Amino acid sequence: MEKAREFLQLTHEELEAQSKLTLPDPKFCFYEHFSVRGLRVDRVEPGLIVCTFKVPPRLTDRTGKLATGAIVNLIDEVGGAVAHTEGLANNVSVDMSISCLSTANVDDELEITSRLLGRKGGYSGTVVLLRNKATGELVAEGRHSLFGRQASKM
Template identity: 70%
Template sequence: MEKAREFLELTEEESESVSRVTIPPPRVDLEHSFYENFALRGIRVDRVEPGFVACTFKVPPRLTDRTGKLASGAIANLVDEVGGAVVYVEGLPMNVSVDMSISFISTAQPDDELEITSRVLGQRGRYSGTIVLIRNKATGEVIAEGRHSLFGTHASKL
């Protein structure tokens, strides 16, 4: 337990940095939420086709872990967001993540440009399965591969 406590303890610099974070109250007219500004800023959508999405993302220093590499939580967030985007239907509520499985294969450094592709593996009723591949755009090296299952309301066939 003591080891975990030491690992989670913030340095004075980290504590000061966190104390300076301001989170504006959510408002209907708010352009972007804190979450979007922090975790999603920098994702550029390159191509969208039925059942396929391709994006690029330059790794920002704010999403790195203590070793200076892209944090595994940030990778999981990319799998969640891009995997969900490929099954999103305009005018319907967002789908809910049911399950994610991620293979962390390599790492990414700040300022690395990543290529993220997602495609639909299949849909049955309100359940969808997607696969997300994250690669280093310069080297082609696979950073992570994720499978993402979602549940949501789909357009009526009537």
């Protein structure tokens, strides 16, 4: 145990660097801000969200294409948004199935369409399509299952 404690001990330089870090407001989620910054909501209807997203360099892989992890994250975020019920905690992703059919480059504009397929109790199902806005080519399709608390009937 003592060896582990010594190993995890920060050096003087590490402590100094740590003291210079500025942390965001606790209400602010860095991860979501980093991944969906620039997402523009174009249309919202019951069971439907349509967004536009310009691919930023920060979400690309070494070849300059939209990273697979970024695609997964966009499907998770926009799919979760369409299944969200106001006044309840966010749903938790239970299962995702994603087909990557094409690629997107830096500065490509994507249209992201999320539809609520259905809801049974606390379970929701969504489908999310990422399409290149200029060419109409389907970049990815995701099916997303979520679970969350349901509204009280009392």
